[in-house]
Amino acid sequence: MSEDADEALERERASLEVAAAAGIHRLAIPTPFMVGRINAYLIEDSPLTLIDSGPNSAKALDELEQALAARGHAVEDIELLVISHQHMDHFGLASILARRSGAEVAALSGLAPLLAGYGRQTDLDDSLAEIMMLRHGIPPEIVTALRAVSAGFRAWGSAVEVTRPLAADSTLELAGRTLQVLHRPGHSPSDTVFHDADRGILLAADHLIAHISSNPLLARPLDAGEEYLDRARAGERPQALITYMASLEITREMELALVLPGHGRPITDHRPLIDDRFRLHARRAAKINRLIAAQPRTAHEIAQELWGNVAVTQAYLTLSEVLGHVDLLLRDGLVVEHETGGVVRFAPS
Numbered sequence: 616m617s618e619d620a621d622e623a624l625e626r627e628r629a630s631l632e633v634a635a636a637a638g639i640h641r642l643a644i645p646t647p648f649m650v651g652r653i654n655a656y657l658i659e660d661s662p663l664t665l666i667d668s669g670p671n672s673a674k675a676l677d678e679l680e681q682a683l684a685a686r687g688h689a690v691e692d693i694e695l696l697v698i699s700h701q702h703m704d705h706f707g708l709a710s711i712l713a714r715r716s717g718a719e720v721a722a723l724s725g726l727a728p729l730l731a732g733y734g735r736q737t738d739l740d741d742s743l744a745e746i747m748m749l750r751h752g753i754p755p756e757i758v759t760a761l762r763a764v765s766a767g768f769r770a771w772g773s774a775v776e777v778t779r780p781l782a783a784d785s786t787l788e789l790a791g792r793t794l795q796v797l798h799r800p801g802h803s804p805s806d807t808v809f810h811d812a813d814r815g816i817l818l819a820a821d822h823l824i825a826h827i828s829s830n831p832l833l834a835r836p837l838d839a840g841e842e843y844l845d846r847a848r849a850g851e852r853p854q855a856l857i858t859y860m861a862s863l864e865i866t867r868e869m870e871l872a873l874v875l876p877g878h879g880r881p882i883t884d885h886r887p888l889i890d891d892r893f894r895l896h897a898r899r900a901a902k903i904n905r906l907i908a909a910q911p912r913t914a915h916e917i918a919q920e921l922w923g924n925v926a927v928t929q930a931y932l933t934l935s936e937v938l939g940h941v942d943l944l945l946r947d948g949l950v951v952e953h954e955t956g957g958v959v960r961f962a963p964s
């Protein structure tokens with residue numbers, strides 16, 4: 616192993632020790648997704664608290680049980696389960712854990728209906744994805760295939776009832792700490808981070824991840840129901856990247872010793888990392904601007920230009936990336952949007 620990798624591992628170990636000294640233990644739970652393991656965090660406090668659950672799979676449950684046992688706990692001991700956001704790798708096991716433990720389930724109040732109505736909500740998400748993909752140039756046969764793929768993934772999530780809805784900017788009081796509940800939308804509309812101001816620790820889930828740029832996926836606003844589909848057909852779309860960058864600006868100003876993310880290693884240098892992200896997005900927006908300046912294109916054509924075949928296999932992800940950056944260009948007046956026959960092309964302004 617190289618010295619750099621050695622040092623990185625050493626820093627990771629040291630950060631996890633700082634968290635452990637605060638009673639916070641990372642439990643890395645396997646997922647079937649490209650992102651790899653998700654970090655759930657066990658907080659040994661009263662109530663015994665678990666932040667996020669892992670996906671709804673026997674393997675995730677098995678490993679979670681082993682990780683809990685290694686700390687002398689069982690699923691039945693969990694008293695409070697907190698859900699950070701609407702992605703199934705973070706909440707899929709929650710209903711099983713809540714049933715077995717009788718734990719309270721806490722989440723941002725705006726997230727509660729999405730979790731309770733998981734099946735129907737996922738239908739709406741898939742319908743929105745379909746509208747967006749067709750509107751932005753992805754061929755109909757690919758859209759149909761991707762909808763089947765998405766349906767196949769659905770069982771990694773599961774509906775769960777939130778028994779303790781949390782207001783943004785409220786606090787979650789444990790015997791040994793106070794966690795501020797902060798809404799930081801962008802990666803998803805429900806992203807919630809939990810701030811222990813006394814210790815300078817932020818439980819950040821997917822709001823900030825060290826080894827990958829957290830992708831701002833296009834998703835319905837939290838308060839939008841079925842009527843949003845009509846608005847999407849008429850051309851409205853969520854401004855995920857703009858929202859995300861505004862959230863990162865706020866996080867950047869926080870005094871933090873340690874950020875515990877939903878994937879990968881702890882973060883001790885959140886400001887340079889966030890500055891890196893801003894530079895990355897500026898570079899990518901500039902590159903997309905050059906592509907559009909050369910010739911008007913659909914978002915899907917831009918994605919293919921940037922990522923080749925990945926633009927097909929990961930069509931919605933790459934579409935979200937492109938549209939996020941196009942939103943920056945539209946905001947800055949650099950490009951314009953034209954629709955013909957229900958398909959949108961971006962052109963220089």
Ligand SMILES: [Zn+2]
Nearest residue numbers: 700702802821
């Ligand atoms: Zn996520």
